[in-house]
Amino acid sequence: MNKSSKYESNQTSNAYRKDIKDFFLILRDKDIKFLTEEDMNITYDDFEDFINYLEVTELYFNSSINRKMSSVKSLLEYLHSKKVVSDISYLKWVKSKADESERHGILTVNEVKQMSELALEEREKGIIKKYFFLFGLNTALRKEEILNLKWNDFHEEGSSVFISGIGKGNVKYKKRFL
Incomplete structure (x- = not known):
């Protein structure tokens, strides 16, 4: 596996873990190590309170707030499948914030x-x-993907040369170069 991909994957995993810790620290004033089963019963209002708190602090862009909500939603869906959390029907009503981030043009x-x-x-x-x-x-490779290329990422197939590797989000790619 490409070192950069492993790093990005760990970065994502750490971000999700922090999102979940923040959620319970803000709403329950507890570290996740000390949560009880009752603490896991989250309501729609809890999500609204969390979103409002994040907006008031003005520390996060909407895309970060959305990621934080998505992390917690995924955890609750998993816990629901394990019968730890009983009701998650309200999750469909928790809507993402509008993405206001500036995009780099093509x-x-x-x-x-x-x-x-x-x-x-x-x-x-x-x-x-x-x-x-x-x-x-x-x-059409990303900058990081190009910078992390190794000679063994290039493969000849007939009269063509292909580049293969793992890109953002641990997605495998195979691109025709020549």
Whole structure:
């Protein structure tokens, strides 16, 4: 497994764990180690209180609030399947917040080619930066995926070269390069 993918997976897992800890710390004023079965009976109002608390603190974007809610929802669904939590029917009424995060636009082919030519003007490693842009354009790989490529990620199949690996979210990819 690619080292970066393992790191990203651990990052995601740690974020979900922290989300769940935060939820119970805020609502029950308890560390998850000290929760009782009764503490696990969460209501719709509990979710509303949690969301309101996060909004009032102004520390989180809506996308982070949504992830926190999703983490707790997943935990409750799991606990419901194990008969620890009896009622989760209200979860369908807990709605995600509107995503207000700024998105990075998609570059046109001409814009990428212009950027690759501008990279040649860089004081250090201009030619490498140029080909980095062009390689990204050709493969549609993310920056981290390109930076983590190894020689054994390249495979010849007939007259084509394929790149395979594991990308964001531990999703396997196989891209035709040549």
